[in-house]
Amino acid sequence: MSATSSVEFSGQVVVISGAATGIGKSSAQLIAARGAKIIALDFNKSALDELAKELNLAANQVHICDISDQGQINKTIATILKDHGTIDALINTAGIVGPSNTQFEDVNWPDFEKVLQVNLYGAIWLTQAVIPSMKAKKYGRIVHLASIAGKEGNPGLSPYNTSKAGMIGFVKGVAKEFAPHGVIINSLAPAVISTPMNANTSDETLKYMISRIPMGRVGQPEEVAEIVAFMASKACSFTTGFTFDASGGRATY
Ligand SMILES: NC(=O)c1ccc[n+]([C@@H]2O[C@H](COP(=O)([O-])OP(=O)(O)OC[C@H]3O[C@@H](n4cnc5c(N)ncnc54)[C@H](O)[C@@H]3O)[C@@H](O)[C@H]2O)c1
Numbered sequence: 001m002s003a004t005s006s007v008e009f010s011g012q013v014v015v016i017s018g019a020a021t022g023i024g025k026s027s028a029q030l031i032a033a034r035g036a037k038i039i040a041l042d043f044n045k046s047a048l049d050e051l052a053k054e055l056n057l058a059a060n061q062v063h064i065c066d067i068s069d070q071g072q073i074n075k076t077i078a079t080i081l082k083d084h085g086t087i088d089a090l091i092n093t094a095g096i097v098g099p100s101n102t103q104f105e106d107v108n109w110p111d112f113e114k115v116l117q118v119n120l121y122g123a124i125w126l127t128q129a130v131i132p133s134m135k136a137k138k139y140g141r142i143v144h145l146a147s148i149a150g151k152e153g154n155p156g157l158s159p160y161n162t163s164k165a166g167m168i169g170f171v172k173g174v175a176k177e178f179a180p181h182g183v184i185i186n187s188l189a190p191a192v193i194s195t196p197m198n199a200n201t202s203d204e205t206l207k208y209m210i211s212r213i214p215m216g217r218v219g220q221p222e223e224v225a226e227i228v229a230f231m232a233s234k235a236c237s238f239t240t241g242f243t244f245d246a247s248g249g250r251a252t253y
Contacts, residue, residue: 006235009036013084014232015077016040017067017126018094020047022195023145026221027091027228028055034229039080039087041065042094060084067094067122068114077129089141089232090130095119097160101202104158112159119163124170131183138182143231144171146187148209148247156205164189168243175241184240186231191247193219215248 014031018024019040025047032038032055040057042048043066052062060083065076080087098115099107123144134140149157150164168187175185192198192209198218210218224246230236231244245251 007230007233008034009088009233012036012088013080013086014038014089014091015080015087015130016091016093017065017122018042018092018145020044020051022093022197023190023193023221023224023228024091024093025051026225027093027232030222030225030229031091031232036089037061037084039063039084041067041076043067067092067126068117070121070125073122073125073129077126081133086137087130087133088139089143090126091143091228091232092123092126093145093228094122095145095163095197097157097197097201098163099157099159100200101156101205102158103156107158112162115159115163116166119160120166120170123167127170127174127185131178134183135178135181140178140183141232141234141236142183142185143228144185144187145228146171146189146243148189148191148251151189151243151251151253154205154209156202171243172241179240184236186236186240186242186244188224188227188231188244188246189251190219190224191250193221193224193246195221213248213250217248219246219248 014036016024016028019028020042028038039061041063063076065072096118099111146167147164149161150168153161171187
């Protein structure tokens with residue numbers, strides 16, 4: 001990266017949900033290395049502590065927050081704004097797979113609803129919480145981790161497909177509302193990425209998903225973090241409401 005690249009973050013406050021592991025952690029590592037003050041949110045305390053140690057984060061840069069709880073989100077964002085004065089970018093990577101390799105007719109509603117609460121309502125509530133301050137200063141970047149599942153639908157993953165398709169639709173419309181106010185909102189749709197999330201995905205589902213990827217392999221979280229960093233930076237200045245791709249060629253749209 002050249003010294004003049006605008007994919008750098010000096011002086012910026014970047015909030016990352018789901019920062020403790022996987023794509024969130026790789027994004028935190030990369031964006032911290034590019035000069036941001038990272039604020040890490042997750043409900044996995046031990047993994048969050050490890051990240052805080054690695055990146056030398058102060059206590060007020062680390063928040064235990066369950067994004068399926070609107071009250072916790074509002075309290076956390078208010079505390080961050082009080083402590084750090086601003087939020088330049090929000091990167092929402094917190095998410096769960098929920099029931100996998102499960103036919104729709106066998107999914108019970110509480111399990112379905114839980115996936116919506118984390119992946120979709122969490123994204124909506126985080127966006128609602130950060131928008132007013134971004135709008136007031138006429139600058140903000142919001143990045144939501146969607147999925148190829150939200151574009152194409154994977155069999156046996158109906159709650160996850162629904163949550164990510166909902167997120168993509170949410171981003172499309174809300175981005176247009178805030179486009180005149182300097183707040184840029186996009187999502188990113190990866191195919192299978194090698195992270196702890198896939199530890200519980202059935203072999204059958206994983207095999208199916210890799211078979212659909214022309215590159216014939218899973219992606220690495222560091223590869224996704226490079227795109228996330230661009231999306232969260234000043235360099236991403238004329239694209240909003242879009243769903244970026246990280247699918248090894250599976251999606252070419
Ligand atoms: N790994 C993949 O194959 C893949 C593919 C497409 C999209 N995604 C999406 O990318 C995002 C990141 O996934 P990942 O692969 O890094 O998974 P991951 O499981 O490694 O990371 C997700 C993080 O979110 C946290 N989290 C989960 N529920 C939470 C909640 N209610 N409140 C706060 N934190 C919570 C977890 O503790 C974890 O640290 C997710 O939204 C996922 O749906 C992942």
